[in-house]
Amino acid sequence: MIKQTLFTVVLLCTLGVFTWSVFRLRAFFKLTKPAYPIKNISARLTRTFNVAFGQSKIFRKPVIGLMHALVFWGFLVITIGSIEMVFDGLTGAERSFASLGGFYDVLMASGDVFAFVILVFIVLFIIRRKFMNIKRFRGVEIGPKANLDAQLSLYFIGFLMLSLLAFNLGYLSNHSDEILGVYPVSSQIIQSTGLDFGGIQETGWWVHILLIFIFANYLPYSKHFHVFLSIPNVFLSNLDPLTKYPNLESVTKEVQLMLNPEASYDETEDVSRFGVKDIEDVTWRNYMDSLACTQCGRCTDVCPANITGKRLSPRKIFVDLRHRMNEKGSLLLKGKEDAKSLIRDYISEEEIWACTTCNACAQECPLEISHPNLIMDMRRYLVMEEASAPSGLNAMFANIENNGAPWQYSPEDRMKWAD
Template sequence: MIKQTLFTVVLLITLGVFVWSVFRLRAFFKLTKPAYPIKNISARITRTLNVAFGQSKIFRKPVIGFMHALVFWGFLVITLGSIEMVFDGLVGSDRSFAFMGIFYDVIMASGDVFAFIILVFIILFIIRRSFMNISRFKGVEVTPKTNLDAQLSLYFIGFLMLSLLVFNLGYISNHSNEVLGVYPVSSKIIQWTSMDFGALQESGWWVHILLIFVFANYLPYSKHFHVFLSIPNVFLSNLEPLTKYPNLESITREVKLMLDPEAAYDESEEVTRFGVKDIEDVTWRNYMDSLACTQCGRCTDVCPANITGKRLSPRKIFVDLRHRMNEKGTLILKGEDDTKSLIRDYISEEEIWACTSCNACAQECPIEISHPNLIMDMRRYLVMEEASAPAGLNAMFANIENNGAPWQYSPEDRMKWAE
């Protein structure tokens, strides 16, 4: 009874902190603008099964992709076992879901095997991140704090797997005559070592549960928030072709007014800002991308601008958006403001104009983030609000306005080349 009471208190605290984090993020989302409507559910389910659950984009890097996919799939299986552990803690039982028979055996066996595999892979990931010179783990946005966050998350996952194995070892030792479920790895370890792990069952259970609770509340403030958001992010991604950029409704309305002199101008309609200058101008989809971003660097790794030495890093764009929302969003909710903006204070004009809009970053992103859409919206602000663009573009704009074409020739002279 004491264990149930203590566990219930810990669970309520965990849920309370997590709910507070969710409401904080919900308040930030309210500061953003609407995006595209969520339609074509069947196509979204297909994409989610393929990209999120199937990890199709991850396999473009076969070896590390396969390792990451196994970690992801293992997490899904182990989560089912964790749900049972939470239920056991609430009702004071042990192995409550064993009534499911062979399905339970498969889940427990898979979780036991995956716990060992993930533990081995996490050790390899830590070694790889700490000692191997991986180019996409570098960049101005990859600060010491970011590296510490990545290492801490890996250690969290590693100890989660280790504590689960310890719990399984203790359970098998204490129930050698009546083991519910199948545990291939743990059973082999007991056979090879001939040790009695019975005293570790209770401590293994508590350590595993507490690590789950702490990790769940750490994730919303970590770059590993994609553990929660990667699947929803893929489901809610834009189904339009990557090269199709949405038109601004305000511009469409202005063009229609120009073409139809008799159209009535609605003065009551609020004049919105063209493009994106700061967090109030981004859509909820942009902000969700920034939260879901795994910061894996695959986008920057394939960016032709970055490869050729330009300052642009597609990953940095969304890291900066998340940081700016944390900074200014908090101020806005307090009724305050600052003199900074996303453009220039976080993202320079040089970065914005370096993008070739090739969409290699969006194509490579394993969770369907569309980097060019946000970059194009920031360009729209620079051009349409500040008339700030590279000299070559300004000359082209002037020619289009004066001559109806990008070239500096009168429309009457356009056919002279044919002569």
């Protein structure tokens, strides 16, 4: 009874802190603008099964992709076992889901095997991150704090798997006469070592469940928030072709008025800022992308601008957006502002204009993040609000305005090119 009471208190505290984090993020989302409507559910489900559950984009790097996919699939299986632990903690029972029969045996066996596999892979990931010179793990946006965050998350996951194995080992040692479920790895360890692990069952259970609770409340402030958001982010991704950029509704109305003078226009309607200057100009989709971004660097790794030495890093765009929302969003919720903005204080004009809009980053992203959409919206602000663009573009804009074409010749002289 003491265990149940203590567990219930810990669970309620965990849910309370997590709920506060969710409401904080919800308040930030309210600062953003609408995006596209969520339609075509069948196509979204298909994309989610292929990209999120199937990890199809991850396999473009076969070896590390397979390792990452196995960790992801293992987490899905182990999560079910973790839910069982919560039921056990609340009810005081043991192995609450054992009534599932054969499925339970498969579930426990998979969880036991995946715990060992994930533990091995986590050790390899830590070695790879700390001692191997992987280019995409570097960048101005990946500072000491980001590196520490990545390593801390890996340690969390490693100890989660270690505690789960300890719990299974203790369970097998204490219930050799009647075992519910199948535990191939733990059974093999006991047979190989001949040791009695009975004393670590309770410790393993508590360590595992407490690590889950702590990790769940750490994730909303970590780059590993994609543990929660990866599947929803893929499901809610834009189904339009990557090369299709949304029109500004306010500009569309102006064009309609030019083509049809009899069209009505609400003069009292507030015209929003053209493009994106700061976080209140981005859509909820942009902000969700920034939260879901794994900061894996695959986008920057394939960016032709970055490869040729330009300052642009597609990953940095969304890392900066998340940092800026944390900074200014908190101020806006208190009715305050600052003198900074996303453009220039976080993202330079040089970065914005370096993008070739080739969409290699969006094509490579395993979470269906569209970097060029946000970059194009920042360009819109620079051009339409500040008339700030590279000299070549400004000359072209002037020619279009004066001559009706991008060239500096008048319409009367347009056919002289044939000579």
